[in-house]
Amino acid sequence: MIEGIWLLILLLGIGTFLIRFSFLGLIGDRTLPPLVLRLLRYTPVAVIPGMIAPLILWPAATGGAPDPARLSAALATLVAGLLTKNLLIAILAGVAVFYGMGLLG
Amino acid sequence: MATSTSNSAFWKGARHGIPFALVVGPFGLLFGVVATEAGLRLVETMSMTLLVVAGASQLTALQLLVEGAGIWMALAGALAVNLRMAMYSAALAPYLGRAPLWQRTLVSYLLFDQTYAMAVAQYETEPGMTVPARVAYFFGVAMLVMPIWVGGTIIGAAVGATIPDEWALDFALPITFLAVVAPMLRTLAHVAAAVTSVIVALLLHDLPPGVGLLLAAACAMVAGALVETLCERRRVAA
Numbered sequence: 001m002i003e004g005i006w007l008l009i010l011l012l013g014i015g016t017f018l019i020r021f022s023f024l025g026l027i028g029d030r031t032l033p034p035l036v037l038r039l040l041r042y043t044p045v046a047v048i049p050g051m052i053a054p055l056i057l058w059p060a061a062t063g064g065a066p067d068p069a070r071l072s073a074a075l076a077t078l079v080a081g082l083l084t085k086n087l088l089i090a091i092l093a094g095v096a097v098f099y100g101m102g103l104l105g
Numbered sequence: 106m107a108t109s110t111s112n113s114a115f116w117k118g119a120r121h122g123i124p125f126a127l128v129v130g131p132f133g134l135l136f137g138v139v140a141t142e143a144g145l146r147l148v149e150t151m152s153m154t155l156l157v158v159a160g161a162s163q164l165t166a167l168q169l170l171v172e173g174a175g176i177w178m179a180l181a182g183a184l185a186v187n188l189r190m191a192m193y194s195a196a197l198a199p200y201l202g203r204a205p206l207w208q209r210t211l212v213s214y215l216l217f218d219q220t221y222a223m224a225v226a227q228y229e230t231e232p233g234m235t236v237p238a239r240v241a242y243f244f245g246v247a248m249l250v251m252p253i254w255v256g257g258t259i260i261g262a263a264v265g266a267t268i269p270d271e272w273a274l275d276f277a278l279p280i281t282f283l284a285v286v287a288p289m290l291r292t293l294a295h296v297a298a299a300v301t302s303v304i305v306a307l308l309l310h311d312l313p314p315g316v317g318l319l320l321a322a323a324c325a326m327v328a329g330a331l332v333e334t335l336c337e338r339r340r341v342a343a
Binding site: 002003004005006007008009010011012013015016017019020021022023024025026035037038039040041042043044045046047048049050051052053054055056057059060061070073074077078079080081082084085086087088090091094095098 | 127128131132143144145149152153156157158159161162163165166168169170175176179180182183184185186187188189190191192193194195197198201202206209210212213214216275276278279280281282283284285286287288289290294295298299300301302303305306307310317318321322323324325326327328329330333334
């Protein structure tokens with residue numbers, strides 16, 4: 001039981017809907033200023049890398065010590081994702097390297 | 106006549122949605138597993154999936170919760186991940202702005218990366234589509250993707266509790282996020298934003314959970330927009 005979880009679920013649901021409804025909900029064909037559009041374009045690549053970098057470099061499972069298996073798996077995922085542009089292949093590459101190195105180690 | 110074109114647009118959308126369904130299933134599975142590991146009950150996990158319908162932000166919220174960031178920082182981080190959808194909404198408004206309000210409401214609910222990408226691509230290649238046909242196409246894409254996302258989450262939540270710790274599932278989340286982000290790094294500006302995000306987040310890691318991330322994201326968005334502007338100028342000059 002996590003305290004406040006229902007509040008989080010509800011507010012995240014409402015907030016996300018309002019973001020999606022923002023322009024579709026308005027009557028007419030108003031558009032965002034170009035600078036705002038330009039900034040919004042980068043939100044996923046601005047938030048996600050910063051969130052996962054510490055998880056990859058200093059994983060809680062090893063007490064914060066860098067772990068060769070995790071670093072290699074992350075690199076494999078990144079390279080596979082860049083090359084194939086395919087989410088599934090990238091995940092499989094990371095998982096294969098991670099468990100492969102776990103078996104060897 | 107109008108119904109038959111809408112019908113065929115719907116089924117065309119459904120066909121175009123098939124490849125995405127293959128990706129969304131495992132992603133939903135993973136969210137279900139991670140949510141269960143984070144301590145959410147089945148009803149909480151499913152409510153989140155049905156109300157939010159945005160996997161990356163749901164995983165962000167869970168990660169920040171597990172780190173002890175608290176409800177409000179988790180909410181801010183997850184909403185920041187979803188800000189890009191304002192751009193999707195703005196991009197679809199010229200095509201769907203004249204559809205009835207209830208349809209635009211439903212479209213908004215189902216507006217995620219895949220439906221947005223498919224819809225805009227289709228509307229651009231076929232400018233003659235009527236507004237009802239465009240709406241039908243959009244729902245066609247969502248019709249397959251949405252149930253598979255929800256079904257994947259249920260299965261993940263059900264099996265999540267039975268997975269032993271030795272499987273080191275803690276690493277499933279960073280791996281999935283990396284796989285989500287890597288294909289997005291299409292331009293120099295995207296790479297600049299990602300690198301800025303990583304550097305600032307690592308430098309500010311000692312701040313309370315979530316705070317450093319929001320500052321890093323703000324810097325990264327500016328970096329991305331700046332590099333895009335510079336690249337454009339160079340192209341114009343050359």
